[in-house]
Amino acid sequence: MSCKIHAESYNEIIERNWPAGIKKTRQRMDIFEILYASENPISANDIFVAITRSHPQEMYAISTIYRNLLAFEKAGVITKHVLSTEDNAVYELSSRRHHHYAVCLLCHKKFPINACPLHIIEEDIDNSLPGFEITGHTLEVYGYCKDCKSE
Amino acid sequence: MSCKIHAESYNEIIERNWPAGIKKTRQRMDIFEILYASENPISANDIFVAITRSHPQEMYAISTIYRNLLAFEKAGVITKHVLSTEDNAVYELSSRRHHHYAVCLLCHKKFPINACPLHIIEEDIDNSLPGFEITGHTLEVYGYCKDCKSE
DNA sequence: TTTCAAATGCGAATGATTTGCATTTGCAAT
DNA sequence: ATTGCAAATGCAAATCATTCGCATTTGAAA
Secondary structure (H helix, E strand, O other): OOOOOOOOOOOHHHHHHOOOOOOOOOHHHHHHHHHHHOOOOOOOHHHHHHHHOOOOOOOEEEEEEHHHHHHHHHHOOOEEEEOOOOOOOOEEEEEOOEEEEEEOOOOEEEEOOOOOOHHHHHHHHHHHOOOEEEEEEEEEEEEOOOOHOOO | OOOOOOOOOOHHHHHHHHHOOOOOOOHHHHHHHHHHHOOOOOOHHHHHHHHHHOOOOOOOOHHHHHHHHHHHHHOEEEEEEEOOOOOOEEEEEEOOOOEEEEOOOOOOOOOEEEEOOHHHHHHHHHHHOOEEEEEEEEEEEEOOOOHHOOO
């Protein structure tokens, strides 16, 4: 039996993490909640489906999802990723502990990797681009996985 | 007065670098030539325009550009990048000395950075994902540039 | 040469994302 | 509380990069 401590409600979390200058609407809070709960980066459509499921009585427009993802992105709250092997963008909270992926160009499988170059980047940007404020980053490695290479 | 040594013709370069298992067609050689000549990552449409300009008498279909970019990508010859702030993909030779970019979420300006995490990635993949053969990678940093931050 | 799978041109389809506009809503100032 | 209004939303249509189907052409192996 697992023993998870439910330290704070979503309301408290939202209260604490809400980005300045972004009006708080029901739709935005719902989107934030889905992003907060998701282990992995998810697409606009994933969010749309998840919200439609958990709030069947409410009306949602997919365009609202896109508009708000853009607003969150501009606020530095989320980071948008586009894999070269997939046809839609995925999003995750910039603050979330994340993985980068090695992606096979043939079978398109994604393998999480440990390397995260954030420290190098920060150091480099401090030196060569002073004044730039980092909010997020993406890294993907492309190549051939073991199985595909042996063919 | 600059003094560039024109060591080898495109024909020789193509001869030397042509990926195995990819049939050599006029269209593919033209695309390769454009990619080879380009300092920066370029889009499918950029390539289409460049080829149309330099070979006005020849027929080209934009779909051929896309199909061949995909073929080159699968062969590991080129790497496809999609910036979260732009709406089309760009491509560059995987072997080319490249830059990564810090991208401003507000003005969308791109600032080349020096950091390239390839060594860390290679080391990590050797350990955690043995057998994976790296052909290329992408890295982008998102945030606010100095000018946009002061507003 | 001949042969044939693979590549191309062309035009139409796809589908993720964006946009215009009438309506609704959060919230700051009464 | 109520009001006023800029900002946000729902809806449907538009956009536009990318992909696909198919008839024709072509590279290169035999």
